[in-house]
Amino acid sequence: MAYKKRLGDRKDGRRLRTLEPYNGLIPFIMKVKSDASNFFADSIEITEAEKFLRAKRIDGQPGLGLLHLFVATFVRTASQYPGINRFVSGQRVFAREYVEFVTTVKKEMRINAPETSIKIAFDPRDTIDDVYNKLNAEVAKVKDAAMTDTDDVAKALMKIPRLLLKFVISLLTTLDYFGKLPKSLIKASPFHGSLTISDVGSIGIPVIYHHLYNFGNMPLFISFGAKRKVYETQPDGTVIQRKYIDFTLVMDERICDGFYFSQAFKLFRSILRNPQVLETPPETVIEDVE
Numbered sequence: 001m002a003y004k005k006r007l008g009d010r011k012d013g014r015r016l017r018t019l020e021p022y023n024g025l026i027p028f029i030m031k032v033k034s035d036a037s038n039f040f041a042d043s044i045e046i047t048e049a050e051k052f053l054r055a056k057r058i059d060g061q062p063g064l065g066l067l068h069l070f071v072a073t074f075v076r077t078a079s080q081y082p083g084i085n086r087f088v089s090g091q092r093v094f095a096r097e098y099v100e101f102v103t104t105v106k107k108e109m110r111i112n113a114p115e116t117s118i119k120i121a122f123d124p125r126d127t128i129d130d131v132y133n134k135l136n137a138e139v140a141k142v143k144d145a146a147m148t149d150t151d152d153v154a155k156a157l158m159k160i161p162r163l164l165l166k167f168v169i170s171l172l173t174t175l176d177y178f179g180k181l182p183k184s185l186i187k188a189s190p191f192h193g194s195l196t197i198s199d200v201g202s203i204g205i206p207v208i209y210h211h212l213y214n215f216g217n218m219p220l221f222i223s224f225g226a227k228r229k230v231y232e233t234q235p236d237g238t239v240i241q242r243k244y245i246d247f248t249l250v251m252d253e254r255i256c257d258g259f260y261f262s263q264a265f266k267l268f269r270s271i272l273r274n275p276q277v278l279e280t281p282p283e284t285v286i287e288d289v290e
Contacts, residue, residue, distance in 0.1 A: 003097075010179040012186050012217070013087060013094030018290045026254050027091040033212040033219070033252050036088075040249045040265075041207075044272050045242055046227065052275045061132055066245065067103075067199045068135060070224060072128040072278045073271045074195060075099045079124035081264035082288035083256035085194050087217040090177045093255065094217075095288040098123060100193035101135075102218065105142050116148045117190035124285045128278035149188035173215060191216025201226035207246045219252035 008015045030036040049069060056064045078085040078099050085096045098121040106115040118138045122131060142148055147155070160168055175181045186192050191213045200208055200223055207225030212218060224247035231239050251261070271277060 008092070008179075010089065010094055011181075011183045012100075012192060013089075013096045016086070016093045016095055016289055019093060023093065023254075023257070027088050027093065030254060031091070032214040033088075034214055036252050036254045037212050038251050038253045039209050040251070041209075041246070042248075042269070043244045043246045044269060046245050046272075047242060048273055049275055050243065056128075061129070063136065064128075064132055065199075066201070066224065067197065068128060068132050069272065069275055069278075070197050070199075070222060070247075071101055071122070071135065072126070072131040073268055073275070074101075074197070074222070075122045075124060075126050075131065076271055076278055076282060077264055077268045078194070079282045079285045080267060081260065082124075082286055083260050084220070084264050086255040086288070087194075087219050088252060088254045089217045090179060096194055099195075102190050102193040102196045103198065104190075104196075105139055116142055117150050118142050118148070119187070119190065119193055125281040127281055128275070149184075150190055153185065153188045169215075176216070189216055191218055193218050195220035195222060197221075198223045200224070201245070207248050209248050209250055212250055212252060219255050221250045223248050 053064055087094055100121050102119045104115055104117050120134050120138050208223050210221040210223050224245050227243050230242050230244055233239050
């Protein structure tokens with residue numbers, strides 16, 4: 001049965017009402033994301049991932065890359081651990097129905113080329129093929145369009161005099177706190193969504209830690225860098241070359257506890273090492289608590 005909105009829910013999520021009292025109190029202690037940000041770094045060996053992506057590209061998906069893989073892996077992880085798809089707004093904890101992925105797109109690889117953001121809603125049942133098709137379609141749409149919804153909102157706001165703009169942003173923040181921000185603004189906002197994943201390796205720099213924005217409700221930011229080669233000594237004394245990807249994650253710790261997140265992260269790493277599971281939908285999708 002489809003969930004019916006209740007008093008206290010938001011346009012972009014339903015309020016979780018059965019959390020432990022301590023978890024409900026935390027957003028009042030750590031009031032903004034900069035108070036509650038945890039920073040995590042890891043590396044993953046990508047031999048199997050590269051084989052998988054190469055085979056998929058040969059099979060008719062040109063351009064399929066690590067960004068698609070990271071997005072699909074998060075979507076699959078959220079299908080089993082929906083707590084990582086929560087967010088905090090108005091000092092309440094909410095669950096999202098879809099995984100809303102946000103990223104920045106540069107229309108051309110030139111220093112002065114304009115950039116914008118895209119937001120794509122993924123179903124927890126989506127496969128890597130679904131992610132590939134939806135993401136590529138949205139990128140193509142943005143590169144062909146003169147302006148996006150995000151660009152239109154930003155352009156309109158920048159026409160407002162500076163002091164008045166400060167008031168307008170404060171008003172929008174207040175509306176967002178009470179869940180009254182217009183749905184059209186939430187849809188256009190790059191600050192509202194499940195997560196951002198940034199492929200900084202594509203522009204040739206090492207992985208970074210990207211901050212979370214206090215405005216909006218984005219609780220996670222993943223960044224991954226360029227591939228690097230490592231020479232490893234084997235038990236028999238031989239030396240082999242392996243490739244690794246370094247990645248970082250900055251998260252709002254108020255959305256779930258450390259043990260829950262650690263279990264979700266173990267699944268995330270396991271899927272990156274064995275991405276073949278992403279070719280079929282999950283057998284079951286776990287619903288978040290009420």
